[in-house]
Amino acid sequence: MKKINILASLLLGLTLFTACDDDRTSNPTFQQPTTFVLNTPAYATAVYDLEKSASVELTCSQPDYGFTAPTIYTAQVSLTNDFSTDGAYLTLPSTYTSAKMNVSASEIARAATNLALSNGKAEDEFPITTKLYVRLKAALTDGKGEIYSNAIALDNVRVYFALDPVVLPATMNIIGDDLGDANPVEMVPVNGNAGMFWHIVYVPAGGKLKFNIAKTYDGGEFGTSATLVDNATAGLSGDGDIVVANAGWYLVVVKSTIVNRDINYTVEFNKPTVYLLGETVGTWDLLGDNKFTVPADGTSYFVSPPFQFTKEVRMCVKLGDLDWWRSEFIMFDDGVISYRGAGNDQERYVGSAGKKVYLNFMTGKGKYE
The missing domain is CATH 2.60.40 (Immunoglobulin-like)
Known part of the structure; x- marks a missing residue:
């Protein structure tokens, strides 16, 4: 009987010892290490x-x-x-x-x-x-x-030079709540001029704008960090957002250039001059008589002079010394303005003599009447 009691006591003690050891293992005590050695590779001089x-x-x-x-x-x-x-x-x-x-x-x-x-x-x-x-x-x-x-x-x-090449943007957007329902405005690539874009927009007095490759704010947007050129008395200012003091329609142009590994931007505000040219008006020159009238507000239409002949309609804005066709556009019976952009020559639309073109660049739509 005595031997049985002794054996039982030994088993109980062993069980308690094991339980204590398991408890220490499952509840380890953290200590902040003081040494941590990175070994020098054998071929460090190779x-x-x-x-x-x-x-x-x-x-x-x-x-x-x-x-x-x-x-x-x-x-x-x-x-x-x-x-x-x-x-x-x-x-x-x-x-x-x-x-x-x-x-x-x-x-x-x-x-x-x-x-x-x-x-x-x-x-x-x-x-x-x-x-x-x-x-x-x-x-x-x-x-x-x-x-x-x-x-x-x-x-x-x-x-080796391990960074991806810096490339000019293929898209550009004007973003800002002051663009109303048109926000964002997708700018038009200038044909044959990588990194250059244009669009005609209406901005209210005090309107704030930025630009971005994406159609939203994602950290890549820019505003007053660009070089600003005011060719239209827009009254440009701001700290981050570009603030436009004077309400009106503007032909906005963005130019981008690569300097080292940075992309530098220039933003121009120009007068929104739109031309009708070609066979409907009997000349391929950009003449003052063939300019569209500019509306006073953001909801009305740019209006062309009447067609003199029933011929193919050609329209454009002029960007500096570039050929007019690099920034041309057309509109078909669906009433949607179709920009040539970086694409090939567009399909043709024949307009009837006596009619005019009506365009709203904020809605992207128009009509022939």
């Missing part, structure tokens, strides 16, 4: 050609959080070994969950390219060979326990 490599292998020690826990690693790179000044280093987008990681060579190249450009390098100087410094950031999956490793140097890194 040439790393980022254009011909898929990745760069890095290994590190695991931060000691007091227990085994999933850890997220992120790589940062610098050309100057400065990891304290904003802009002197960049964090790569990919993350890793292993202390042995293959860091994307293309991500390193993009970051190094940006850093080199910010340090005064020009695109035509690439590829470059440079020393590159790398460090790691580690943290638990909830962001707790953030710690940075030492920085290691890769002595000879060949960096």
Whole structure:
């Protein structure tokens, strides 16, 4: 009987010991790690050609959080070994969950390219060979326990120009609540002139406008940051939004140019001069007698002079010294203004002698009467 009691006591003690051990395991105590070592690669002095490599292998020690826990690693790179000044280093987008990681060579190249450009390098100087410094950031999956490793140097890194080419915009929109139901207004590309757009709009007194490749506000919009040219006494001002002091119809033109890796914009406000030309009026010259009258408000029509002959209708606005057909348009019986834009020569419409064209550029519609 005594032996049975002793055995029972031993089993009970063992059970209590196991329960306590399980409790410690399921409720670990977090500790902030104090060391985190990024190992120097064996070939740190060799040439790393980022254009011909898929990745760069890095290994590190695991931060000691007091227990085994999933850890997220992120790589940062610098050309100057400065990891304290904003802009002197960049964090790569990919993350890793292993202390042995293959860091994307293309991500390193993009970051190094940006850093080199910010340090005064020009695109035509690439590829470059440079020393590159790398460090790691580690943290638990909830962001707790953030710690940075030492920085290691890769002595000879060949960096190709890894950024996408900067291209001129293919679309442009005028946005702003003051455009009323027409918001946004999709601008018309100028034929054969990449990055140039036009449209005729009505803006009320004090109206505010911006421009964007997208048809909404998405962070890419611009206003007074563009170079503003007021050829129509519009009274342009503002801080961000372009404020138009004087109500009226305006032929708005946007020109875009690439300077280094930036796109610079010029916004012109011009008088809204619309011409009828061609066989209906017996001349291909842009004459004052063939201008449309300009309405006083935003709901009325631009009105052409009457057709002299029953012939094909041709209409345009004139943009600087460009040929008129680069900014021409037509309207068919459906009453919708059809812009040539960047497209080919349009279909033809024959207008009857004595009739006029009525156009409203805010609604995009008109009529022949």
